[in-house]
Amino acid sequence: ADMPPKPVRLGLCAACHGEKGMAQIPGAPNLAGQRADYLRKALKDYRDGSRNVPLMRAAIGPVSDADLDQLVRWYSAQTPQPQAAAQP
């Protein structure tokens, strides 16, 4: 499978979710290999505020549908990586 192009807006997302979708900080979910339909709805819900998470709403800002779709395709195409087992 072809890897989608790296999204223009990946940098801010990657700070918490990792460039390849493995979370970098507590509380942030892994996104690698997540279903595209779920990611797309989540991002739209953050954008319009129906999923009311201030940090995500601020981070996503006025993202265009095209940019949003790039992020969805990028993260859903990544392969989840093994993580340290112990988590709270």
Next chain:
Amino acid sequence: ADMPPKPVRLGLCAACHGEKGMAQIPGAPNLAGQRADYLRKALKDYRDGSRNVPLMRAAIGPVSDADLDQLVRWYSAQTPQPQAAAQP
């Protein structure tokens, strides 16, 4: 790593998220290997309505913290499986 015991309430969750956390229907996210802290917060937010998804709120009902924790440990301990590549 030891696999946690199968949660008492796994059946209803599994209908959409799969027994091992790979989504069975469009719109449902994969949960396999998701971070425990994220899953715990998501379930509590569904339970108290602060994450307002009627289906999830109905499905989760008045789950106890202990049952909720079983589900968190079960799904976060699963290994994500490869999926069909083509998704909408």
